[in-house]
Amino acid sequence: MSQHLPVLIVVVPLLLAPLAALVGNWKAAWIVAAAASWWAFGVSIALVRRVLAEGTISYEIGGWAAPYGIEYRIDLVSAFVAMIVATIGAVAIIYARTSVRAEVSEDRGALFYSAFILCFTGLLGISVTGDVFNIFVFLEVSSLSAYALIAMGQDRRALTAAYQYLIMGSVGATFIVIGIGLMYSMTGTLNIADLAERLPAVADNRTIPVAFTFLTVGITLKLALFPLHLWLPNAYTYAPSAVTAFIASTATKVAVYLLLRFFFTVFGAEFSFEQMQLDKVLMPLALVAIVTMSLVAIYQDNVKRLLAYSSVAQIGYMVLGISFASVLGVTAGILHLFNHALMKGALFMAMGCVMYRVGSVRLERMKGLGKKMPWTMAAFVGGGLSLIGVPFTVGFVSKWYLVQAALERGMWPVAAVVMFGSLLAVIYVWKVVEVAYFQEADPDDDIREAPLGLLIPTWALVIASFYFGIDATTTADIATRAAEVLLGVGP
Amino acid sequence: MIALGLFNYWAVILLMMVGFYTLIARGNLVKKLIGLNIFQTSVIMLYVSMGKVAGGTAPILVEGAEHVVYSNPIPHVLMLTAIVVGVATTALGLSLVVRINEAFGTVEDDELRDESL
């Protein structure tokens, strides 16, 4: 049993996804979906522990040996990303039970959960597989189901948002396939470990830089790095709340994982950053993303859209960390993957609570919510503090490492930009807080606190974002070791 | 003449550009999808032509014969998957277009933009 864990984390949800569609009734479908995500959650924890104890795990699908057959290869980075996805999935599914009922029509409930689990499976699959074409397949599994999920939003603009995402996402995925194809044509292998071994021999050939470029564009499109982020704000704004919370904390994170995987493991840091000078591209874009997207966020009056722009800025932080290509920088990037998943999940979930009671997340409808929905807004403040990077929250931990990485390189202006980004976060978070706490509500509104079914998952993430801010040694340790694995300097 | 010897790649690039251009330049959502399809097809061509070994036969085991040159089957197999993905994307895209048409009464990008505001 335990030797099958690497594949079980993917195939059990894959088996349960159609089952959820088959059972038809949304309640039963929810049970199936919850079983799938909690199963994956448990397995992901077990995998992290095993990888920490024993090192990289390899699993050969169908018993075909590695470079020929498909290999599932789980190192610390994969296990950590899988754990992030599974954790958020497990919390989001609890949240979905109440939230989706309010926002998605009942006859589509079963299909919703089926698509949800498929998306979940795809994201897990990307993180555990050791085969580049398999990555593409899982990427499409997750993306296609994500498009469908977004289209289920109440607002009709959800449809156009999903369409826009579909077009841009497919272009991104196709770019990735082109990159993979060109690499295959030079090396004749699709296995990540094997590719990493064979690429240096042909690195002088012009095909490899071309493949590299296609992959860069494709992946940055998927992770919504500025200026390829245009699909993201609408998609996050109009998707059902549970979907926003889930996708915002997982989909882009997995895309960042792809970035790490391709540029560090497949091409190697030396090729990516010294030969191709990737940092010269990524770092300015990341910095611009941090500043401009935070500024744009300030001017939004739909809070979900505000948070979506903030997400683009936060992706900038992750990419910035990676662009240092040092252990500290990559550690910061990986840490922020996890930390941002927690806080953005909590924030979007809090907005889902508002959506549930108020029916809108526009700023002018949130007047006086601090009194009427104290727990919800307290959760928002908690997540917001983390976004700002106040001590004892996860956001602080990320910032600590990021600034450290910048200073280590002597790039103090970069560190200053990071700080400036936090200050912009103060403004957009406080904008919401002021409306919720300082403006009087309409007296005839009958708004009550959100139900426990929504509050408990929201607070679970808020508390986690405080817990891992107070005791960050575990996550920081894992992230450091993961960074060492990626840079090949670890034991 | 080397450039002409790689005519398959030229064809792929041409298709790719046609698809990409349609995808970007056309305002009609259905036409965008068609562009996306052409774009994806060009990638399929890229892979398939990549797997062809000059003088090779279809990769089916020929009983008894030794030293037979086969084309590389893996790119073809991969493209089978890519085709499935393409079909799924198109189907999903078209169904979205149908619903957009029902919700907004138009499938033109510029009109939609006005509607959304």
Added chain:
Amino acid sequence: MTPGVLIATAMLLPVAGAFALLFWDKKPNVREAVTLITGAATFWHVYQLLPLVRSGLRPRLDLFEVLPGVQLAFEVEPLGMVFALVASFLWPITSLYAIGYMRGHHEENQTRFFFFFAVAIAGALGVAFSANLFTLFAFYEVLTLCTFPLVTHHQTEEAKKAGRIYLGILLTTSIGFQLLAIIWTWVLAGTVDFTDGGILAGTASAGVLSAILVLYVFGVGKAAVMPFHRWLPAAMVAPTPVSALLHAVAVVKAGVFTVLKVAVYVFGIDLLATLSATPWLAWVAATTIILGSLVAMTKDNLKARLAYSTISQLSYIVLGAMLANEWGIIGGGMHIAMHAFGKITLFFAAGAVMVAAHERNISQMHGLGRRMPITFGAFFIGALSIIGLPPAGGSWSKWFLGMGTLEAGQVGLLAVLMVSSLLGLYYLLEVPVKAFFFKPPADAHHAEGIHEAPMPMVIAMVVTATATLGLFLYPDLVFELMAMVIPGGAQ
């Protein structure tokens, strides 16, 4: 109790008291009894630490590692002892005063007020006891955030605007500069622990260290060095007890305390004296002293005048730190205590006038002294201390600061101190003089029926005024503690 437990209880008591308050929301008498008892108990616990510190011990409490290598830890050293003693002694007294004030003024949301008040004290004690820069920064931010609801207590438009300035400046400076400086310190020194003699010596060029010093001094927004002083007058919209304890003692002193602590334990006096930024910053502080006094003279609103006086006085302490010799440090440290008692007395008196006569402006206070002799008598004593005249405690700290300027060879700075005293003579003594000796204005509506403020307020005032006098007669304790801060003791 072991020292570690003492430290923990001293900080936990206010928090526990705060939560206990919530239970007696509906019973004001019980609620306020709880406040007073916790206040007294907290002071008692802090006082228990005093003999240990005087005997040269440094009680320590290590909680846990937050980040690898960075601990949440507390250590009571003499400087922190001074600050903790002052803050915890004045808390129960201010609570007593607040009871009279809040009831006399019929304020709303009193439970929330007392709750955040107590938490703020816990934050101040956390700052006082912090054993490293991280812990200090964390509690510094806790203090910022939990005083925000106090500043915006009235929830009016004006309060909202003040709150924005308050939070904006304090977070901008702390996240933008101070955190950057802390992380820079960590990168250079590999530690953020406060160590005798400093940790930065020899880690980088003088230019870099000067830059870090500038970041620290301006990054501690709570020290209100110009141009980052605007938050302090803005915070005066808060109820007077908040202005008294937090914006004359706990919050602002947390700022200057941080500057002193950084000067002594991070840079070390010897290193500090060699940096080119140090005299420059001393002159910035001197400018603030003069400008603050000048602005104070123009203010007719008594609380605003006191606020600018505070800005000016805080820079005495920053100046003391930047003199970078033992007399400067001793004078600065003593001024923490001296200014605290003097200024809180002044605020108490100002609040008493507001409650009893409903007057805020000095021009309306003519002749009030005859009706409220105790109040204005206390004001007079407080004013003497701030100006630095015997028989009030403030004269000692000024004396030592003056010696510091001479030792540093900065006669110009000595002149600044003198001029500032003269200005203080004018803008502070104007109030009691006019109150006692001027005739009430013709349109004054307060002629009849005005008498002293409620009893709890008068008691509080008398206690602090007496203490101010007492500190003149017995400054030994503070001096002794401060002398222990200096490596090798004072000659």
Added chain:
Amino acid sequence: MDDLVVLRVGTKILIPFILLFALYVQFHGDYGPGGGFQAGVIFAAAYVLYALVFGIGNALRVMPAKVVYACGAVGVMIFVGTGFVTMGLGGVFLDYNVLAHEPSHGQHYGIIAVELGVLVTVFGVMVAIFYAFAGRRRLDP
């Protein structure tokens, strides 16, 4: 389309052969060219042809939308289920060798089973897409 006799008769004759061909492709798919994907598409083509000629109402009576959706789901489960069976028999996921007494037979069985899953899914999805578009009412002009 009641008047198009030739079409109706022609279709009736063709459909069984198309279905048979689909099965041929399916069962030939273990070691030779062919397989579930192609077979599923051909199978669906036969069905779509029927629906085109005899009307979607009749087609829905033969196979209601629910059954079609179920096909899509069941196929995936057959595929994944095969993997679980091989795991249960002591192999790794999708290790067909353990399915029979000797590996090459096992490979036969395994591939056929997996391809059957693919066939069912592809058929289900293809017909579902057809239903989704064909069954939609026209927008009022």
